[in-house]
Amino acid sequence: MTFLSGLTPYFIAVFCVLVVGFWIQLQREKKPEEPTGETVSTSKARRWVDQDLQDDTEIPAKNDEDDDDDDHGSELDLPHVPYAPPRYPVASMLERSQDFYSLMNQRRSVRFISPEPVPREVIDNVIRTAGTAPSGAHTEPWTFVVVSDPDTKHEIRTIVEDEEEVNYRQRMGNKWVKDLARIRTTWVKEYLDVAPYLLLIFKQTYGIASGGKRKTHYYNEISVSVSCGILLAALQNVGLVTVTSTPLNCGPRLRVLLQRPANEKLLMLLPVGYPSHDATVPDLKRKPVEDIMVHI
Amino acid sequence: MTFLSGLTPYFIAVFCVLVVGFWIQLQREKKPEEPTGETVSTSKARRWVDQDLQDDTEIPAKNDEDDDDDDHGSELDLPHVPYAPPRYPVASMLERSQDFYSLMNQRRSVRFISPEPVPREVIDNVIRTAGTAPSGAHTEPWTFVVVSDPDTKHEIRTIVEDEEEVNYRQRMGNKWVKDLARIRTTWVKEYLDVAPYLLLIFKQTYGIASGGKRKTHYYNEISVSVSCGILLAALQNVGLVTVTSTPLNCGPRLRVLLQRPANEKLLMLLPVGYPSHDATVPDLKRKPVEDIMVHI
Numbered sequence: 247m248t249f250l251s252g253l254t255p256y257f258i259a260v261f262c263v264l265v266v267g268f269w270i271q272l273q274r275e276k277k278p279e280e281p282t283g284e285t286v287s288t289s290k291a292r293r294w295v296d297q298d299l300q301d302d303t304e305i306p307a308k309n310d311e312d313d314d315d316d317d318h319g320s321e322l323d324l325p326h327v328p329y330a331p332p333r334y335p336v337a338s339m340l341e342r343s344q345d346f347y348s349l350m351n352q353r354r355s356v357r358f359i360s361p362e363p364v365p366r367e368v369i370d371n372v373i374r375t376a377g378t379a380p381s382g383a384h385t386e387p388w389t390f391v392v393v394s395d396p397d398t399k400h401e402i403r404t405i406v407e408d409e410e411e412v413n414y415r416q417r418m419g420n421k422w423v424k425d426l427a428r429i430r431t432t433w434v435k436e437y438l439d440v441a442p443y444l445l446l447i448f449k450q451t452y453g454i455a456s457g458g459k460r461k462t463h464y465y466n467e468i469s470v471s472v473s474c475g476i477l478l479a480a481l482q483n484v485g486l487v488t489v490t491s492t493p494l495n496c497g498p499r500l501r502v503l504l505q506r507p508a509n510e511k512l513l514m515l516l517p518v519g520y521p522s523h524d525a526t527v528p529d530l531k532r533k534p535v536e537d538i539m540v541h542i
Numbered sequence: 543m544t545f546l547s548g549l550t551p552y553f554i555a556v557f558c559v560l561v562v563g564f565w566i567q568l569q570r571e572k573k574p575e576e577p578t579g580e581t582v583s584t585s586k587a588r589r590w591v592d593q594d595l596q597d598d599t600e601i602p603a604k605n606d607e608d609d610d611d612d613d614h615g616s617e618l619d620l621p622h623v624p625y626a627p628p629r630y631p632v633a634s635m636l637e638r639s640q641d642f643y644s645l646m647n648q649r650r651s652v653r654f655i656s657p658e659p660v661p662r663e664v665i666d667n668v669i670r671t672a673g674t675a676p677s678g679a680h681t682e683p684w685t686f687v688v689v690s691d692p693d694t695k696h697e698i699r700t701i702v703e704d705e706e707e708v709n710y711r712q713r714m715g716n717k718w719v720k721d722l723a724r725i726r727t728t729w730v731k732e733y734l735d736v737a738p739y740l741l742l743i744f745k746q747t748y749g750i751a752s753g754g755k756r757k758t759h760y761y762n763e764i765s766v767s768v769s770c771g772i773l774l775a776a777l778q779n780v781g782l783v784t785v786t787s788t789p790l791n792c793g794p795r796l797r798v799l800l801q802r803p804a805n806e807k808l809l810m811l812l813p814v815g816y817p818s819h820d821a822t823v824p825d826l827k828r829k830p831v832e833d834i835m836v837h838i
Binding site: 339358533 | 620621622623624625626627628629630632635636638639640642643646647648649650651652654661663664666667668669670671673674675676678680682684685686687688689690691694761763764767768769770771772773774775776779780781783786788800809816817820821822823824825826828829831834835836837838
């Protein structure tokens with residue numbers, strides 16, 4: 247009984263939220279013309295394309311008219327639930343913030359990966375962690391393809407090296423090659439064969455609603471990149487290494503190889519494993535915090 | 543002496559790397575025409591624009607000819623140093639991967655933020671952690687503006703609410719409004735006044751080299767988004783909450799308000815603090831791992 251009465255405030259809160267939600271829904275149904283009246287014409291509705299957050303979702307799709315999915319109707323006015331995460335005392339917060347910084351600050355992009363096996367369950371947990379990222383309108387527009395099959399890894403290597411050689415030699419000009427020369431990247435990617443896992447991260451540029459209609463994934467590239475940041479933190483947390491690569495022009499061939507649908511586009515390719523015993527990294531420094539932070 | 547002789551293999555390794563680097567440099571200087579010969583014409587060099595990794599750095603800038611900075615010459619062939627991060631036993635890896643997943647899985651976007659003060663040093667460590675993210679060609683193209691001044695916070699709120707109201711009412715059409723309605727977002731953002739800190743994250747679309755020339759920041763939006771993912775993990779690790787927002791069309795006004803230079807564009811605005819005591823979140827679920835992961 248004590249347990250139940252302890253929960254009573256929460257029941258009341260949820261009930262109130264439901265009542266308000268129902269009332270709002272009722273008001274909306276009363277005046278169905280108002281929103282369309284304010285939205286004006288289609289050409290005006292297009293004007294919201296933002297100059298600060300360039301994202302390919304903002305490029306009007308050919309079949310954009312199909313986007314008007316009604317599936318969300320049932321998800322409108324989701325009930326709210328109380329949220330009370332653990333709260334740490336100030337001294338503990340400080341220590342945790344320092345420890346996490348120390349851990350993450352040890353992360354480096356590593357191109358020398360050991361072939362030693364890595365427990366699959368660890369990789370699964372890393373992907374689960376990446377899946378906790380926020381996303382535009384909670385679309386969760388990501389697919390993580392985990393490749394451990396040696397033949398598939400080799401095919402991936404062949405595709406990446408083919409395209410990278412063309413990129414380096416013909417497409418990119420002197421400047422990019424110079425920028426990369428300092429970190430000794432070439433188009434030979436031995437680690438793609440050697441690493442026990444390759445993670446290929448695809449962004450879903452749109453989703454398919456239950457009726458087969460397209461459902462826009464707003465800011466999908468930003469969302470998936472944020473997810474990759476959390477994934478990198480999760481890898482570092484277990485002592486695994488990777489190098490964050492965004493293979494130019496390989497996307498379509500890799501998508502076909504991995505049998506991913508047309509709405510998915512490759513964002514990143516991460517070889518994952520333990521660092522090899524003789525791993526080295528370029529002696530780069532990071533900017534001091536004063537150079538990246540401004541306080542007002 | 544024992545200490546020094548223990549280091550000898552590293553000295554030899556570094557020496558070898560330096561010798562090879564010097565040799566490569568020598569080879570390059572011998573045939574200065576070869577790279578340009580292979581790069582062919584400027585129009586061909588432009589062909590590398592990638593369809594899979596849309597990023598505004600790939601849109602040729604007006605003054606792109608200025609990009610040919612020579613500053614990296616001195617950074618070419620950086621020496622490599624050994625990299626040996628801590629290695630955890632398998633049982634420990636599994637436990638760490640599970641614990642980190644549990645911690646991150648508790649993260650939610652929270653719009654009810656407490657006005658209680660948060661130690662500044664914790665925020666500094668969170669920004670330091672975000673600054674450990676990888677970035678295209680190690681450009682570190684991010685600026686984190688931390689706002690705690692109440693007047694500036696209020697000015698930010700005014701700008702965001704002005705623009706958001708226009709976005710909601712006129713620009714975005716029914717669909718986006720419907721998508722967001724389920725998570726009860728409106729254009730009233732009280733938390734922008736209430737939260738002890740607002741973090742405004744700017745992407746530097748290009749840098750300024752020492753000679754005043756522009757230096758392209760490749761994939762700056764992806765890099766800064768990855769950094770934001772690590773920042774969100776760092777906030778969650780200390781028990782602070784935020785809501786990841788990408789304010790439409792406010793970028794230019796906020797940039798001017800915060801006196802950021804023209805090469806910086808607003809990517810995200812995060813109000814940060816403890817959750818309020820009566821904080822609630824919509825009762826959303828995340829996709830199960832089977833729906834976001836494919837194993838080959």
